[in-house]
Amino acid sequence: MESQFTHVHDTPPPGAAADWTISQDWDAFTADEHAMWDRLFARQSEMLPGRAADAFLRGIDVLKLEKPGIPDYRELNARLMAATGWQVVAVPGLVPDDVFFDHLANRRFPAGNFIRTPQQLDYLQEPDVFHDVFGHVPMLADPIFADYMVAYGEGGLRSLQFDALKQLARLYWYTVEFGLIRESGGLRIYGAGIVSSYAESVFALDSDSPNRIGFDLARVMRTDYRIDDFQQNYFVIDSLDQLLETTVNTDFAPLYAANAALPPIPIADILPDDSVITRGTQDYAAAKA
Ligand SMILES: [Fe+2]
Numbered sequence: 001m002e003s004q005f006t007h008v009h010d011t012p013p014p015g016a017a018a019d020w021t022i023s024q025d026w027d028a029f030t031a032d033e034h035a036m037w038d039r040l041f042a043r044q045s046e047m048l049p050g051r052a053a054d055a056f057l058r059g060i061d062v063l064k065l066e067k068p069g070i071p072d073y074r075e076l077n078a079r080l081m082a083a084t085g086w087q088v089v090a091v092p093g094l095v096p097d098d099v100f101f102d103h104l105a106n107r108r109f110p111a112g113n114f115i116r117t118p119q120q121l122d123y124l125q126e127p128d129v130f131h132d133v134f135g136h137v138p139m140l141a142d143p144i145f146a147d148y149m150v151a152y153g154e155g156g157l158r159s160l161q162f163d164a165l166k167q168l169a170r171l172y173w174y175t176v177e178f179g180l181i182r183e184s185g186g187l188r189i190y191g192a193g194i195v196s197s198y199a200e201s202v203f204a205l206d207s208d209s210p211n212r213i214g215f216d217l218a219r220v221m222r223t224d225y226r227i228d229d230f231q232q233n234y235f236v237i238d239s240l241d242q243l244l245e246t247t248v249n250t251d252f253a254p255l256y257a258a259n260a261a262l263p264p265i266p267i268a269d270i271l272p273d274d275s276v277i278t279r280g281t282q283d284y285a286a287a288k289a
Pocket residue numbers: 127131132135136177192193
């Protein structure tokens with residue numbers, strides 16, 4: 001899954017508005033495309049109870065995502081808006097960082113307006129509508145997580161005056177995309193990159209290979225990540241409140257500067273101050289190397 005922070009065009013492509021949005025044009029999706037959504041939805045929703053965070057599963061319910069076919073944003077947004085004031089907007093592909101941050105700060109989640117082909121069932125480079133809507137939108141129906149995403153977008157806009165995109169990208173990666181949360185039943189997934197992936201939904205919780213480390217904002221913002229395979233590290237929050245509070249109560253400008261003076265932390269390293277939940281064998285990554 002490609003980082004959100006690498007854009008392809010500098011100006012909106014033909015047909016897109018100044019904020020890069022396009023019409024979802026829901027009626028243009030074919031029966032095969034709706035069937036692909038249904039196939040992916042069935043596979044994930046069967047496996048996720050007991051694995052996905054409570055907030056994620058609640059979001060699926062509140063938004064009535066079990067309705068067959070690619071969701072029509074006219075219906076989905078009515079429910080999402082009622083829950084948290086968020087809406088989903090269609091975009092032609094990855095958008096520039098400033099545009100992305102501005103959408104988040106204004107409670108709009110940009111979603112790729114295409115769906116993967118059968119050949120891309122388990123891997124694709126650019127986020128499609130299944131990743132963006134099934135993966136991201138259920139959490140946006142949770143009021144705390146919804147506020148975190150706004151804070152992230154606002155922080156992103158403020159950060160444009162600093163050289164901080166890489167640090168912010170790591171925060172996004174290890175929370176919004178690949179975050180784990182500790183719940184009363186054990187560790188659960190809330191990151192969109194995991195919940196939208198059949199194989200990583202199992203790997204992230206069951207494999208002995210990755211490290212699972214308690215979330216620490218400054219540490220996460222220095223930690224490298226990989227975009228081409230299962231993660232070697234997962235960071236675990238204790239609650240969505242912890243994630244939101246830490247973010248809104250941190251003065252990021254001095255943190256960016258302090259982090260920039262330190263080297264990045266190699267992907268699989270464990271530091272003396274880490275709150276280690278499971279120390280990974282890293283066997284999976286080693287076997288691939
Ligand atoms: Fe994503």
